[in-house]
Every structure is written in structure tokens, then in C-alpha cells.
Amino acid sequence: MAQQYSRRNLDFMLKEVLKVGELTQYPHFQDYTPDMFDMVLDTAEEIADKIMRPAYVESDRKQPELINGQVKVHPAVKDYMKAMGDSGMISATFHYEHGGQQLPLLVNAANEFIRGAAHNSFVMFTGLTAGSAHLIYSFGSKELQEKFADRMITAEWTGTMCLTEPQAGSSLSDVVTTASPQADGTYKIKGQKVFISAGDHDIADNIIHLVLARIEGAPLGTKGISLFVVPKFRADDAGNYTIDNDVVSTGIYHKMGQKATPAMHLTFGDKDNSVGYLVGEANRGLQYMFQMMNEARLGVGMGGTYIASAAYYAALEYAQERPQGRRLTNKNLVDSQTFIINHPDVRRMLTFQKAIVEGCIGLLFQCYWWQDMIHGLGSDNEEAKAYQTMLDLMTTVAKTYPAEYGIKAVNEGLQVFGGYGYTEDFPLEQMARDVRIMSIYEGTTGIHSLNLLGRGVTANGGKAPQLLFAEVMKTVIEAKNHEVLLPYAEKLEKELGRLQKVTMHLLGLAAQGNNEVFLADATLYMELFGIITVAWQWLKQGVVSQNAIEQSAPTGDELAFYQDKIHTMKFYFHYELIKTLSLAARLLDTEVLTVLHEEVEA
Amino acid sequence: MKILVCITNVPDTTAKISFIDGDTKFNKTGVQYICGPYDDYALSRAVELKEQHGGTVTVLNVGEAESEQVIRKCLAIGADDAIRVNTEPTDSYFVAEQIAHIASQENYDLILMGRESIDFNSGVVHGLVGEMLGIPSLSPVMKLEIDGGVAKMTREIEGGKEDVEASLPLVLGCQEPIAEWKIPNMRGIMSARTKPLKVVEPVGSGLTITEKYALPAPKGAVKMIPAEEAEKLIDLLKNEAKVL
Ligand SMILES: Cc1cc2nc3c(=O)[nH]c(=O)nc-3n(C[C@H](O)[C@H](O)[C@H](O)COP(=O)(O)OP(=O)(O)OC[C@H]3O[C@@H](n4cnc5c(N)ncnc54)[C@H](O)[C@@H]3O)c2cc1C
Ligand SMILES: Cc1cc2nc3c(=O)[nH]c(=O)nc-3n(C[C@H](O)[C@H](O)[C@H](O)COP(=O)(O)OP(=O)(O)OC[C@H]3O[C@@H](n4cnc5c(N)ncnc54)[C@H](O)[C@@H]3O)c2cc1C
Numbered sequence: 001m002a003q004q005y006s007r008r009n010l011d012f013m014l015k016e017v018l019k020v021g022e023l024t025q026y027p028h029f030q031d032y033t034p035d036m037f038d039m040v041l042d043t044a045e046e047i048a049d050k051i052m053r054p055a056y057v058e059s060d061r062k063q064p065e066l067i068n069g070q071v072k073v074h075p076a077v078k079d080y081m082k083a084m085g086d087s088g089m090i091s092a093t094f095h096y097e098h099g100g101q102q103l104p105l106l107v108n109a110a111n112e113f114i115r116g117a118a119h120n121s122f123v124m125f126t127g128l129t130a131g132s133a134h135l136i137y138s139f140g141s142k143e144l145q146e147k148f149a150d151r152m153i154t155a156e157w158t159g160t161m162c163l164t165e166p167q168a169g170s171s172l173s174d175v176v177t178t179a180s181p182q183a184d185g186t187y188k189i190k191g192q193k194v195f196i197s198a199g200d201h202d203i204a205d206n207i208i209h210l211v212l213a214r215i216e217g218a219p220l221g222t223k224g225i226s227l228f229v230v231p232k233f234r235a236d237d238a239g240n241y242t243i244d245n246d247v248v249s250t251g252i253y254h255k256m257g258q259k260a261t262p263a264m265h266l267t268f269g270d271k272d273n274s275v276g277y278l279v280g281e282a283n284r285g286l287q288y289m290f291q292m293m294n295e296a297r298l299g300v301g302m303g304g305t306y307i308a309s310a311a312y313y314a315a316l317e318y319a320q321e322r323p324q325g326r327r328l329t330n331k332n333l334v335d336s337q338t339f340i341i342n343h344p345d346v347r348r349m350l351t352f353q354k355a356i357v358e359g360c361i362g363l364l365f366q367c368y369w370w371q372d373m374i375h376g377l378g379s380d381n382e383e384a385k386a387y388q389t390m391l392d393l394m395t396t397v398a399k400t401y402p403a404e405y406g407i408k409a410v411n412e413g414l415q416v417f418g419g420y421g422y423t424e425d426f427p428l429e430q431m432a433r434d435v436r437i438m439s440i441y442e443g444t445t446g447i448h449s450l451n452l453l454g455r456g457v458t459a460n461g462g463k464a465p466q467l468l469f470a471e472v473m474k475t476v477i478e479a480k481n482h483e484v485l486l487p488y489a490e491k492l493e494k495e496l497g498r499l500q501k502v503t504m505h506l507l508g509l510a511a512q513g514n515n516e517v518f519l520a521d522a523t524l525y526m527e528l529f530g531i532i533t534v535a536w537q538w539l540k541q542g543v544v545s546q547n548a549i550e551q552s553a554p555t556g557d558e559l560a561f562y563q564d565k566i567h568t569m570k571f572y573f574h575y576e577l578i579k580t581l582s583l584a585a586r587l588l589d590t591e592v593l594t595v596l597h598e599e600v601e602a
Numbered sequence: 603m604k605i606l607v608c609i610t611n612v613p614d615t616t617a618k619i620s621f622i623d624g625d626t627k628f629n630k631t632g633v634q635y636i637c638g639p640y641d642d643y644a645l646s647r648a649v650e651l652k653e654q655h656g657g658t659v660t661v662l663n664v665g666e667a668e669s670e671q672v673i674r675k676c677l678a679i680g681a682d683d684a685i686r687v688n689t690e691p692t693d694s695y696f697v698a699e700q701i702a703h704i705a706s707q708e709n710y711d712l713i714l715m716g717r718e719s720i721d722f723n724s725g726v727v728h729g730l731v732g733e734m735l736g737i738p739s740l741s742p743v744m745k746l747e748i749d750g751g752v753a754k755m756t757r758e759i760e761g762g763k764e765d766v767e768a769s770l771p772l773v774l775g776c777q778e779p780i781a782e783w784k785i786p787n788m789r790g791i792m793s794a795r796t797k798p799l800k801v802v803e804p805v806g807s808g809l810t811i812t813e814k815y816a817l818p819a820p821k822g823a824v825k826m827i828p829a830e831e832a833e834k835l836i837d838l839l840k841n842e843a844k845v846l
Contacts, residue, residue, distance in 0.1 A: 007634075036791050039675055043785045050783070088788030101788040557618075557632050 003317075004053075004117035004310040008561060010041065010110045013361055017544050018369045023104050026376030037107045040092070044111040047083045048118035051076060056119045059260035060430050064201070066252040071200040071262050078203040080122045081129075085155025090130045098137040098145070099153045102375075105368040109302065113361070116306035120434050121260035125158060125198050127299050131292040132159030132210045136229065139280035139288045144229055148208050158204045161292055162193040162211040162230075162266065170447050172286065173221040177213040177268065179228060179276055189213055189230050189276040190269035192250075195441075199264030200232075200249040206241050207232040210292070211268065211276060212285050219283070227285030228276030230268060246274035257433030296442050297399035298367055304406025304438040305360040311413035311431045312353035318426075319346050319416055340416070348575075349412040355538070355572040356409040358565075360402035362537030367391055367398045386467050393456045393464035394533070396448045401530030403438035404445060410435045449522035452529060457503060458510075465503070469496055472536045479539050482546045484566065488573050492539055495532045495580055502528065502587045516595045521587055528583040535577045542569040603657035603748065605648045606710040608701055608727070609676055610638040610691075610719040611669035621815045628815070630668070637672045640716025640742075644774075646781035647746055648714050649680035655748060657711075658682045664691045664700045670799065677794035678786035684799045692808035694722070698730035703805050705735055710771060712753070717742035717775040728775040738768050741775025 014020040014037065021034035055076035064073045084090050093108045094100025116123045133152040136144050151157045168174040177191025189211060193199075200207065209230045218224030233241040251265035268274045280288055319341035327338050340346045370387040377384040414421035414428040421428040439445045457465050472492065479489035506525065510518040545565040548554060554562060613619065614634040622629045637645070648659045661676045661684040663669045673684045687700045705713055713735075718725035725741065732739025744763075745756035753772055757764045786794070827835045840846045 031792060031795070033795055035671055035674060036795060038671065039678055039786050039791045039794070040788075042675065043787075043791075046785045083785065086787060087785055092788050101792055103788065555631075 003313050005114060005306065005313070006309075007041070007045075007114075009358060009361070010113065012541075012544075012561070012565075013365050014106060014110055016548065017362070017541060018106060018365060020104060020106055023106075023372055023376055028102055028375045029104060029372075031102070032104075037104070040103065040107055040111055041114060043087055043089070044114040047080070047087070047089075048115050051079050051083055052115060052119035052122055055122070055260075057427060057430065059119075059121065060257075060434075063254070063259040064252065064262040066200075066249055066262075066264075069249060071202065071249060071252060071264070073201045073203060073262060074260055077122060077125060077201070077260065080119075081125055081155040081158065081203055084126050085153070088153075090126055090155060091133065091153035094134060094137060094153070098134075099150060104372045104375075106365060106372050109298075109365060109368045112299070112302060113306050113309070116302060117310045119260070120303055120307050121258040123299075123303075124258065124261040125203075126155075127296065128161060128198050129153075129155065129157075129159040131295050131299075132161060132208060134295070135210055135227075135288060135292045136279065138291055139227070140229065144277055144279065147235075148229055148231065151206075152208060156204065157206040157208055157231075158198060158201070159208045159210065160196050160199050161289070161296070162196050162199075162209050163289065164195050165192055166194055170444060172212070172225070175212050175214065175225055177211065179213040179215045179226060179278075181215065182275075187213075187215070187228060187276045187278060188269060188272060189228060189274045190272070191267075193266045193268065195253065196264045196266050197261050197441075199262065199266050200252075201262060205233070207247075209247065209266070210279070210289070212289060213276070215282050222286045224283055225285040226282045227279040227288050229279060230274060230276040234275050244273075246271050255437075257430070257436055293442065294395050297395050297448075298364060300438050300442045301360065301364050301398045301400070301402035304402040304404070304435060305357060305364060307431050307435040307438075308353060308360070308402075308406040308409035308413070309357045311410040311428060311435075312350070312357050314426070314428060314431075315353065315413040315416035316341075316350055318420075319350060322418075324418075346416060349416050351568060351571045352575065353409045353412055355568050355576065356402075356405045358541070358568065359534040359538050359572060360405065362541055363394070363398050363534055364402060366537065367394055370394075389460070389464045390468050390471065392459075393452075393468060396443075396452050396456060397526065397530050397533060399442060400439070400445050400448045400452075400526055401534060404527070405530075406438055407435050445526065446523055449526035450519055453506065453522040453525050454515075454519055458507065468533075469500070472496060472533075475536055475540045475543060478543050482543070482550075485539070485542050485546055488539055488542065488569065491573055491577065492532075492535055495535065495577060498580060498584050499528060499532050502584050505588055514595075517592055520592065520594050524583050524587055528580055528587065531576055531580055531583075535572060538569040538572045541565055545569075603651065603655050603712065604708065604710045605651065605657065605659045605712045605714060606662055606705055606708075607641070607645045607648045607659060607676070607681065608662045608664075608713065608715045608731075609641040609645065609672065610716065610721065611635050611663060611665050611672045612638050612719060612721045615720065619817065621817075625814045625816065626812050635668065635672055637676060638716045638719050638721075640718060640720070640775070640777050642716075642783075643778055643780050644714035644716055644776040645676055645679060645681065646784045647776060648712070649784065650781055651712075651746075651748060652680070660685060660708075660710075662701060662704055663687070664689060664697045664804070666690055673799060674794050675786055677797045677799070678790040679784050680790060681797070683797055686799065686801050687804050688801050689804040690808075692812075693810035694724050694726050695730060696804075696806065696808040696810075698727050698734060699806050700804055701727065701731050702734035704802070705731065712748075712770060713773040715741075715773070715775050717777040725775065728773050732773040735771075735773070737771050737773060739773035739775070740766065740768065742777040743774045744777055744780055746774065746776070746780055 023029045024032045059074035064071050091100040092103040093105050129152050133149040136149040152159050179187035179189055211228045211230045212225050214224050215226050232247050234243045234245045236242045246269055248267045249264050250267045253263040322340045323337035324340050370391045373387050374384045410432050414432050417428050420426055476489045476493050479485040545562040549562050614636050617633045620629045652659050659681040661681040664687040691697045715728045728739045728741050742758050743755045747754045751770050753768055755766050
């Protein structure tokens with residue numbers, strides 16, 4: 001199989017754009033030297049090459065089944081979890097006191113990228129286990145940490161997040177699973193959870209579910225939701241986890257993609273015997289869960305991106321090997337056929353994919369870098385607070401744009417394969433199925449767009465966009481120093497103006513008091529916001545590349561790498577950034593066509 | 603038990619190979635280096651033996667500063683300390699001299715190497731070192747157990763396998779499946795930074811001067827012939843390739 005990501009590009013992002021080595025000056029990261037980061041990525045490559053990639057196709061064709069209440073997953077999942085647990089990778093970013101190694105999230109992101117490009121579905125198991133263990137360490141009692149989280153980070157046990165219910169998908173305020181307090185301080189859990197990823201399997205002796213539920217009598221809405229640890233097996237008197245905790249797999253979904261990860265319908269407490277342990281304080285569950293959801297959101301943006309990366313490199317390889325037709329300038333049928341990579345339309349598709357993959361990596365790694373800087377500077381530091389504000393704004397964009405455009409990019413990759421792309425002989429059809437989920441779970445695109453426009457840009461008097469725009473302007477100013485980049489810097493500056501104009505217009509609608517009209521096209525606003533911020537990331541990469549060309553006079557492959565960057569940046573501006581014209585036109589248009597006057601009734 | 607593991611710093615198998623300076627020098631720019639895969643097995647077995655029997659594992663490389671990244675990785679996998687002989691490893695004899703010189707200063711029970719490097723693939727350094735130290739050397743060893751002062755081994759031989767025993771000290775060239783594949787873990791990576799890496803200067807000087815390197819001729823184009831068209835294949839083999 002083709003190469004699935006560019007290590008050179010990951011190194012470029014880490015070392016040249018975000019200068020990961022400089023993080024080691026902060027006490028939080030002081031035990032690292034930059035070469036250790038390379039080793040972490042080498043380890044990821046080994047796990048990806050030896051365990052993950054070889055199982056990618058097979059684990060899709062032989063999907064997990066629920067037989068006699070038992071779910072069997074592909075055996076390589078177990079090997080993967082073991083390698084991740086043994087290598088300490090599950091908890092690598094955690095604090096030392098929580099069994100971690102305080103690895104920068106940025107390095108961990110590159111690590112995940114490498115693994116995800118090889119097998120996106122396996123990454124779900126470690127992502128959920130790490131996220132749920134982190135939640136217990138962050139908000140759970142010492143006892144919960146020792147009993148559960150300590151055994152999750154070694155991959156002895158795995159974790160899940162149980163939010164969704166049949167009537168509560170996007171609308172988590174409608175969660176109805178209940179928790180009844182018991183005399184011993186535990187709770188009895190009762191309810192249905194659907195779509196629970198890695199909710200059951202045969203690779204670990206226990207599964208630790210983090211469940212959102214309402215304690216009897218709690219207030220309505222999100223303020224009445226609490227968080228519980230509900231293990232598949234609970235401890236007997238001897239402290240061994242042998243007692244069936246009444247968490248029953250009532251169904252398994254047969255999904256379109258990511259088939260190696262079972263999505264379960266779980267029934268808690270059907271026999272009134274499902275014990276849960278409260279995490280932190282009552283009624284603060286959703287707030288706690290947001291930590292895991294925010295981690296998972298960036299993880300989903302990564303998912304869109306690394307699958308698109310694997311698809312891009314597969315398409316690139318194919319286009320270099322598939323002869324078909326002749327160049328439009330050549331009418332001589334005696335000449336042998338040309339490789340399809342020589343057709344402008346195929347080059348357009350390939351460059352689009354590269355522009356999306358590397359632009360999204362920019363956006364996501366920017367978010368991880370902000371988090372590392374917050375850890376580095378300490379959250380009370382003023383600069384760190386600014387990073388936190390931008391992170392809060394951009395997490396939703398860094399989930400949504402890479403999810404939506406990852407889907408588009410994989411689709412173009414499939415197109416490069418022509419009819420072969422539509423067959424099971426090539427992995428593109430699988431990638432196209434796998435990537436489709438990204439715009440759905442962890443909050444649909446629609447919901448994130450409501451968040452961005454309804455809250456993100458307006459919170460604290462619009463502080464977050466102000467800070468972000470100032471950050472973008474820094475890049476614009478740097479870019480203006482280079483003749484090659486000047487026109488692009490000017491374009492981006494103009495787009496910022498456009499975005500501000502659209503935002504003001506929409507906030508004007510909000511002021512008129514009709515929220516539905518104000519937010520009707522939030523998804524288009526999200527797209528506009530995403531395109532402009534990815535253009536910022538491209539300009540940033542352009543500046544670093546142009547500096548490298550001017551200052552270190554690279555030759556050969558190195559020169560080609562930087563020239564390619566500039567070329568792809570230009571492509572992004574000429575082919576993608578111009579989409580803001582139509583988006584802005586629609587968003588400024590006052591014709592309202594989707595807001596109903598009367599609600600559709602059943 | 604004291605174990606010395608000799609490792610090579612070699613271009614990744616996917617690296618593009620090219621030459622510079624009138625084809626007398628290997629072009630190192632942009633090349634990703636790895637620890638020789640057979641050396642990796644030797645190191646993994648050494649770490650396992652240390653876990654079973656106690657002792658120390660020292661990694662030795664004859665090479666320039668650029669090897670240090672790979673050496674650190676070996677420390678991350680579980681070696682205790684490392685020595686780098688600071689010189690360009692220009693030929694097998696010269697390399698063997700350096701290894702023998704270092705080895706003669708300590709009493710190593712085992713000197714483990716890969717069966718061969720994957721850049722020049724001579725497979726001779728272990729034999730040379732054994733000779734220089736006056737101790738037995740065996741290669742390729744695919745199984746190794748230590749029982750008191752005796753090593754019990756399985757060696758690959760032409761068309762089969764051979765079980766052998768020999769007393770320590772020994773020099774061995776190793777190959778799979780001698781050990782479980784190991785990856786550096788986070789704790790190992792963190793501790794590698796503080797493990798000692800000693801740099802020493804070489805003894806003697808290399809015997810070889812490279813006059814010219816050349817790449818093998820590129821492979822010809824491939825023609826795909828459907829299975830049902832056997833006649834066409836025979837025709838092509840006869841009349842085009844002229845091998846029949
Ligand atoms: C493969 C897979 C794995 C999953 N894994 C997990 C998991 O591990 N844990 C877990 O808890 N959940 C999981 N989920 C559930 C997932 O998070 C939900 O499917 C998702 O939140 C959407 O909820 P829903 O399916 O009920 O869709 P709905 O909420 O019914 O949405 C349907 C459509 O209506 C739109 N919509 C809904 N409300 C609004 C609104 N107010 N305004 C505008 N548009 C709206 C949505 O954008 C969407 O397009 C998983 C789902 C899948 C498919
Ligand atoms: C920059 C450079 C220039 C070179 N120039 C020349 C040259 O001009 N002429 C020439 O013939 N060769 C040259 N070499 C090759 C060099 O001799 C080999 O890398 C080295 O000797 C191993 O090759 P081998 O095939 O002899 O090893 P093998 O005998 O195949 O190796 C067996 C085992 O010996 C150990 N070993 C081998 N080399 C080392 C080492 N350097 N440090 C520690 N352990 C080692 C390893 O465990 C290895 O698995 C050059 C190499 C480099 C990197």
C-alpha cells in the first residue's frame with residue numbers, strides 16, 4: 001500500500017511552523033529534548049506499520065457481530081491495545097501523577113495522525129480509553145482513579161463515553177437515564193444508551209463506561225445531568241471484578257464504515273442491578289464531559305484529516321501509474337497513453353486533496369499548540385488566557401471543517417481511481433465509508449455551527465474573534481515582506497474584512513430578536529469561517545516555506561518540498577478561498593426561505 | 603551478565619540512494635536513518651536476557667555524531683549505556699578493530715551483533731571480532747538461551763537448522779526470531795535522555811578508499827499478460843525477451 005502520510009510534512013509542522021522544541025523551555029515539558037519527540041513518532045510508525053495497516057481491510061470485511069450477548073472484534077485490536085498500553089502511549093500526555101509523561105499534545109497529535117492514517121477505526125479504542133481515563137483523573141475521586149483509570153491507561157481495561165439515547169442525540173438536555181442513590185453512596189443506573197462506540201468487545205476483561213444520567217429529582221435540562229463510572233463488571237467482596245453489573249448489549253449497529261469498532265445499543269439496569277459511581281459533584285456531569293468531548297472533537301477533525309491523507313497518497317500513487325488517454329495537446333493515437341497525473345483535471349483533484357489535508361493539519365495542530373502553551377505558561381498567565389479563548393472558539397471549527405472537507409477530499413481521491421475506486425479492489429471505497437461519520441458524531445455539523453455563531457463569536461463581547469483576527473493579521477504582516485506572498489496576504493486581509501462584515505450583519509439579525517432567522521444559515525457561516533481560517537494556516541505555512549527557501553537555500557527534494565508548499569498555498573487561495581464570495585453573498589442575502597412560520601406537526 | 607550490542611546506523615530501506623563527489627560519497631541529505639534490523643533483534647534479545655538474568659546492556663556504534671539519534675533509540679528500548687567510536691566506518695576490518703578494542707577493555711559475556719548490516723551486507727564483522735578477541739563467533743543465530751556459563755543456540759544453516767552449545771564469552775550474529783520485536787515506550791524514551799553515552803576516538807585507520815559507487819541498472823518495464831493468454835506469454839518470452 002502507498003505511503004499514507006508525509007512524515008516530512010509532520011516534521012515541517014512540528015519543527016518549522018510550530019517549533020515544538022521551544023516547548024521544552026517550560027517546566028511542564030522540561031524533561032524532554034526535541035529528539036525524544038522524533039522517537040515518539042518512530043514508535044507510532046512501528047505500531048502503524050506492524051499492527052494497524054495490515055488489518056485495515058480485513059477488519060472491515062469481517063465486522064464484529066453480537067452473538068449470544070457477546071461481541072467479538074478483530075484480533076488485531078487486542079495487539080494494538082497491548083502495544084499502546086505497553087508503550088505508555090495511551091496516557092502519554094497525562095500528568096506524571098496520573099501515570100502520564102506530560103508529552104506535548106502537539107507531538108501526540110502527530111503520533112495519532114500516523115496511527116489514524118493506517119487504521120482510523122482502531123484509533124477509536126485508544127481515543128475513548130484515554131479520554132475516559134483522563135476524565136476520571138481530572139474529576140473523579142482518588143478511589144475511582146486507582147480502581148479504574150490506573151487499569152485503563154495500561155490497556156488492561158478500555159473505556160467508553162455514553163451520552164446518546166434514542167431521544168437524546170444532538171439534544172443532550174433530553175437525557176433520561178436515571179441514577180437512584182443507594183445507602184452506600186453508589187447509584188443504581190437505569191436507561192438506554194445508543195451508538196456506544198467500543199461499547200462491548202472481547203479484548204479486555206472489563207469495560208468502563210462513563211455515563212451521563214439524571215439523579216432522581218435533578219433539575220430539567222443540562223443542569224441536571226451527572227456523570228457516572230459504570231463498569232461492565234463490578235468488584236466482589238475480595239475486590240475482584242467478577243460481578244456482572246447489568247450492562248447488557250441489546251444490539252449492535254451494522255454501520256457504513258469504521259466497522260472494526262462496534263457501536264452498541266446498551267441497556268443499563270434492566271434487572272435493577274447496574275451500579276454506578278458518581279464522578280465529582282452531582283449535576284455537573286455535562287460540564288465534566290465537555291473535557292472529553294472537546295478532546296474528542298479535535299480527534300474527529302483529525303479523523304477527517306488522516307483518512308483524507310491516506311486517500312490522497314493512494315490517489316497520488318495511482319495517478320502516477322495509470323495510463324489513460326493522451327494529453328489534449330497530443331492528437332497522435334500511435335503514441336502510448338499518458339499517465340492520468342498529466343491531465344489537468346486529475347492534478348486539480350490531487351492538489352485539492354493535498355490542500356485540504358495539509359491545511360487541516362495546520363488548523364488542528366494550531367489548536368494542540370495552544371493547549372500546550374496553556375500547559376507551558378500556566379492557565380493564569382494572560383497570554384495563556386488568550387490562547388484558551390481562541391481555542392474555545394476554534395475547537396468547533398477544527399472539528400467541523402476537517403470533517404466536512406475530509407469527506408470531500410476522500411471523495412475526490414476515489415474519483416481519481418475512476419471505476420476502480422468504486423470497487424473493493426482498492427481501499428478508497430472503504431476510506432469513503434469510514435470518513436463519512438466525521439461530520440455526524442461528536443456533534444453534527446449543524447450543531448457545531450449553531451455553537452459557533454450563536455455562542456462562539458459573541459461570547460465576552462466578541463473577544464475570541466478579536467484575538468483570532470489579530471493573530472491572523474500577524475501572519476498577514478509577515479507575509480507582506482515577501483514579494484511572492486504579498487498578493488495572498490492582501491487577499492486574506494480582504495477576507496477578514498468580509499468575514500467581519502458578514503458577522504456584523506448576522507449579529508444585526510440577532511438583535512432583531514428572531515433566533516431562527518439569525519441562525520438559519522449557521523452551517524454556511526461555519527464554512528465561511530473554516531475556509532478563511534484554513535487560508536490563514538496556508539499563508540502561515542507559506543511564510544515558513546518562503547523563509548526556508550530564501551534563508552537556507554535548500555536543493556533537491558527539500559527545495560521541491562517548499563516549492564510544493566507555496567504552490568499548494570496558491571491553489572488553496574485561487575480555488576477554495578474564492579468560495580467565500582458565494583457564501584458571503586448568501587449570508588448577506590435577506591431572503592428567508594428555510595424558516596417555517598408554523599411547525600410541522602406529526 | 604555483561605552484554606555488548608553492536609549496532610549500525612543505516613539508511614531506512616525506503617530511502618532514495620544517490621551519490622555525490624564524483625560518485626565517491628553516499629549522499630546523506632534527506633536520508634532517514636534506522637538501527638539495522640538484525641541489530642534490533644540482537645538488542646531486543648539482550649534486553650530480554652538482562653530481564654531474565656540481570657546485568658547490563660551496553661550499545662556500541664562505530665560512526666559519526668549523526669548516529670546518536672539511533673543510539674538514543676536503543677537506550678530507549680532498554681540498553682543501559684552507550685559508546686560511540688567517533689569515526690566514519692569505512693570498512694569492515696576497521697569497524698571490527700574498533701569493536702575488538704572496546705571489548706578488550708571490559709569482560710563482556712556476550713557480544714551480540716546483527717547477522718549483517720543492511721547497507722553493505724558483508725556479514726563479516728562478528729567473525730572478525732571473534733578472531734581478534736580469540737573467542738568463538740557464530741552466525742546467524744536465531745535462538746539463544748543462557749544456562750549458567752553456557753549459551754544454547756539454534757543457528758540457521760544451508761537448508762536447515764543446527765542446535766549448538768558454546769561457553770561464554772561469545773560473539774554472535776543474530777537474526778529473527780531470536781527475540782520479540784520491541785518498540786521504545788514512553789518511560790524508555792524519557793529515561794534515554796539521562797543514560798550515559800560515551801564518545802571515544804578510534805584506534806588505527808581504515809584500509810579502504812572508495813573509488814566509485816554505482817547504482818544497479820533500473821528495472822525494465824513490466825508487461826501484464828492475462829492468465830488465459832499463455833500463448834502470448836510464450837511468444838513474448840521467445841521472441842522479445844529471447845529467454846526460451
Ligand atoms: C458510528 C457512530 C458512533 C457513535 N459513537 C458514540 C459514542 O461512542 N457515544 C455516544 O454517546 N454517542 C455516539 N454516537 C452518537 C452520535 O454522537 C449522534 O448520532 C449524534 O450526536 C447525532 O445525534 P442523532 O443521531 O440522534 O441525530 P439527531 O440529533 O436526530 O440529528 C438529525 C439531524 O438533525 C439536525 N439537528 C438536530 N437538532 C438540531 C437543531 N437543534 N438545530 C438544527 N439541526 C438539528 C442534525 O444536525 C442532524 O443533521 C455515535 C454515532 C455513530 C453513528
Ligand atoms: C559514511 C560511510 C562510508 C563508508 N565507506 C565505506 C567504504 O569506503 N568501503 C566499504 O567497504 N565500506 C564502507 N562503509 C560501510 C561500512 O564499512 C559498513 O557500514 C560497516 O562496516 C558494516 O558493514 P558490513 O557489511 O561490513 O557489516 P556486517 O559484517 O554485515 O555487519 C554485521 C554486524 O556487525 C555490526 N557492525 C557493523 N558495522 C558496525 C558499526 N559501524 N558499528 C557497530 N557495529 C557494527 C552490526 O551488529 C552488524 O549487524 C561506509 C559506511 C558509511 C556509513
